[in-house]
Amino acid sequence: MMPSVTATLRFDNRRLRTLLIALATLLALGLVLTGSALLGEQATRPDFQARLLPPGIDHWFGTDTLGRDLFSRTIEGLSLSLWVGLLAAGLGTLVALVLAVISTLGRPFDAAVGLLVDMILGLPHLVLLILIAFALGGGTQAVIVAVALTHWPRLTRLLRAELLQIINADYVRLSYHFGKSHGFVLFHHVLPHLMPQCLVGFLLLFPHAILHEAALTFLGFGLTPGQPAIGVLLAESLRYLSAGHWWLGVFPGLGLLLTVLIFDRLGASMQALFTPREAQT
């Protein structure tokens, strides 16, 4: 057994790793955002002198069929992905929270939310995403809403279980005995308790949101072909692959992979810190 004093003083390995990952994430975030601010114009400017150049000194990732610099396009695409992912994951977390609160209001509400969960889990994710994006007519907003509306069930289940525990906790009952209203209890006791769960849920949702945005856009239901989104770049690249222009297909996807990976790891290590019970796998 280790004395408790040294245990608290010791800089825990997991914390250190989380900190490092968080720093790496911030760095990546900063790079992408400043990069897109600096290179944003270049991403859509055609240069017919420099069409389909392979990667080199002038164009790190090569150029596409209109002579646009693929590196700028990739960075711009990643920053688009980050914004869309941020909004979609934020909205998704909000939907999960609201539905979790609703499901604890009573049996019929619980059953209704349960049916919704079954419905969303029953339809393949991508089919539902396509349906929602179709319903909204495509475009950036459609993707954000579609991703937000399809990613909440897991988090809702977690939050619901947590909520049921809190509602029956002594301090909440006591609060009611003191004559506090539902609203007061909700905002002063329940929601603060759920914040770590929501934050972790948001961070875990974020990489999924980015991946699904790219997938929807790739299929042609998301961001419009004029925007240099990663999905658009990869969909365009399909036409040039068999002609040997490999860089068009490789780099944008690699950028997306690294971005998703880094946020995924951040989410997982935050989860391990905040909610160790759910972080088993």
Next chain:
Amino acid sequence: MGMRLIARFTARCGRLLLVLAAVAVAAFSLIQASPIDPVDAYLGPQVAQVSPEQRTLIAERWGFDDPAAVQFVKWARNLANGELGWSHVYNAPVSDIIASRFRASLSLLAIAWLGSTLLGFALGVIAGSHEGSLADRLIRLYSYTLASTPIFWLAIAVLLLFSVGLGWTPVCCASPPGMLRADVDWLTRLHHLLLPALTLSLLGVAQIALHTRARMLELMRSDIALYALAQGATRRDIAWRHGARHACLPALTLALASLGELFGGSILVEQVFAYPGLGQATVEAGLRSDIPLLLAIALFTTLFVSLGNAFADLLYRWVDPRLREEVRP
């Protein structure tokens, strides 16, 4: 036991019907809400060549002038009679399209499903039985990376490597260009199927490997493992004799429960390889507003995924007696 199983089964079926009905209503309302005009989407660039009279004729013929509720009742009544409607894009009955497309996708899905389950399980057992070893770290790194990989990009990468670079596999489609699918022998078919199926099988590996690993860790830290070690068994003995049995059904259940993800992956993979399966038909139906086909695919895939989920649930209960005894509220 038998009676209870039957009762559970009927309850499951009732639930499934309810979910299907909910999906039908939701999908129909979503499609109704769409600002995309189905006639315009159907005509595409030819819209300029069509007179307003012809346009109204098409809309009338397809019944788009009726109110949404009337359209829904008509559609639901036809559905109850087993009539799924007519696909504008493929100009054939929807049921035929789904049957033929699903047959093409089924071999893809089956190979991918088997591949990902077996590979994921094996990796999970190896990683979990040697916690902290190099193999464990590599497998974990691999799983995390794979879980963050966009499947369509993975498909592009393997296409570049094996089809364009090395020329081992064909670049697209399910049969050589110019040949009818019926004339192609099974070896050629397998040749075309191989790369998409392998790509798709990589999709599910990560989840199953990590899940199996967690199960294995649980066992390797338990007294069972300690006792077996004390008796002189090696870690490998314990892993495959006790651990694999301990972890195989949860892995199978997880694999059954992730059919939805598998189908989602098949949409993307089929798109990259231009493989004429149900996934490609889904994209086509969505982009060109083939409403009867889109609705039918939504229902069909829900049925497919929900059956997988239900089967996983039953399997779990059958294997784990603790869950069998539990009475659900």
